[in-house]
Amino acid sequence: MKAKILSSLFLCFSLISYAQEVNEDQIQRYIEEDNKRISVVTGLSYLHNTFGLLYQDKIFRLRPNDAFYTEFFLRYRWLDVSFSFAPKLTRINNDDPEKGKSRYFNFGFTFFLSPKLRQYVYFSQVAGLYFQDTKEFMRMLYGNGYNEEGYLQFPDAKYRSYKGETSYLWLGNKTDYRSFNNMTYKPLKDVFVVSTGLFYQYNILSHVDKTIYQGEIFNETGEESPSKDMRIALRSGAGIQKKIKNNWYVIVEAYPEFYYSKLIDEDFHEFNVGLYSNARIGYDNGKLFFGGGTQLNWINSSNENFYSTTQWLFRIGVGFRFNSPTFVNRNFDKIDNILK
Template sequence: MEFFRIFNFKKFITFVGTPNSMKAKLLSCIFLYLSLISYGQEINDEQLKKYIDEDNNKISVVTGLSYLHNTFGLLYQDKIFRLRPNDAFYTEFFLRYRWLDVSFSFAPKLTRINNDDPEKGKSKYFNFGFTFFLSPKLRQYIYFSQVKGLYFQDTKEFMRLIYGENYNEEGYLQFPDAKYRSFKGETSYLWIGNKTDYRSFNNMTYKPLKDVFVVSTGLFYQYNVLSDLNKTIYQGDTFTESENDSPSKDIRIALRSGGGVQKKIKNNWYAIVEVYPELYYSKLIDDDFHEFNIGLYSNARIGYDNGKWFFGGGTQLNWINSSNENFYSTTQWLFRVGIGFRFNSPTFVNRKFDKIDNVLK
């Protein structure tokens, strides 16, 4: 198609931010929560130790549903065009035994969660990650995510730039083989608090035991790859570029410092809020663009946990400012709900992990 000879889609792919009003509303809600949280309902050290010893021999499992909003921004002739996955709902599963958290998510066909619009093609999600403590103060987080199948949301506006304002054809440019892969990691040090205090901040698999305040600094690192944009579908016709272009790659590094609070409420209810301002560096590999700027990572959750079964819901915001917002400005929203339960782990598993724990001590 003619527009492929005019512009290389992979050249300037990145995330695009949502309106500032939405950011302001979320921030005001976060700080409102912080101002309302007080401390109380403490449990003594003996009760805490007893629960942790019992929890060491239990496995926690969570199944949930998440909504993820991601938009890849395309800069062309001083305008931003949006390249998006078709759908954003997927199932999540968390498995936790002692100090090891494992999570994975995808959109299985049996659940029929996503109702793909045929005009936008199909999108597939897969995420996998785990979290563990290297020491009582040092936490490690590793994560991989992939989305396959993208469509060009502003197809008509883009075509009008090429063919003129009279262009009124309907439909979307689809990239069925396109993959956006992201490799993420974070190493955090707890200045105030330790792994016993922070465990329930990770996810719902840990039961909140008391009111907690934590402060930490973390180094976040991310490597992204966008590839396989050669195949295009438009109005039922398939077009394939003979030349296989190299993938678009970028790296992001952020230094996060902030804190979180956990508040126990009556009858096994609890609330958690975290806020982490950050300084970050971004680099578009194989291209002359990089920058330093600021951002914000925040997380909030409310839930119920009676020790045997539990449920909850929360939201997450990852926002990055930019001096040139057409490139590395990012706002990623995540909404999550889940339900889970705990059961006794097999004896042979306990014995194996007892040996590992003795080595790590």
């Protein structure tokens, strides 16, 4: 009897081991097939973004009026590109005339320098801002009795941000982590990753010499001096990817950070702490995929909003994969052989 039980247990463990090997083989086979597919995603994001303007040792908040914008993600093999803007044809924004119009453009890409080292590069620009603290600013100039309504608009203002992050995966590798980047990669299994990243950002606020207030246009004379700032942050944290039945999945990431920020050409800098987090739920059957998520970037700043910071973002998207042309596969095979 004992011999039969031992034989049954041995057979059971053998079947489990074989099933795991088949599962790993399936994952490897899918990765090989994915090298011959192009992934495309179209999405819609709502962004709550605030910028800062230092005036007489006080921080005033500027906001873009245009909160919604469309996003596109395109990936083929290791080339992962994203760009976004707010096209006029979609008419997804109901701009407040008192706040003016805002325009977005973002472009970025992600790639792995090695199985453990990921590089992220991103450029964003928003044009057209309004003064959220207009009444407070006017009262500082004309006294507390000032009660006029309306917002100071900066129709030509541009806020350009250059961002990058280099992350090292202490636990996990690029096969495990790449689906955390965006929806272009299909989550293949349950994953737990731990990483440390160095985040760096350089911002320029310019063209604030033209203002509109209560329908009147004002132009400052003289040479404009753009406001510039930089931020460096060290992030360490973890992420979890959980597969659910019928091709559903959920991803959660949290990265506490310690950062240094500096307002260039001004006597202001600080060390502080913050938190970057990301969560997404989606569906992916290998060809069609969709999902939604949210992103939070919390900064414990003693002088809040003196540089660009995204407080929160909500994103939804839908995408599909299709076979790439033969000549594209052939040329990328040559590039891959060179990079090896």
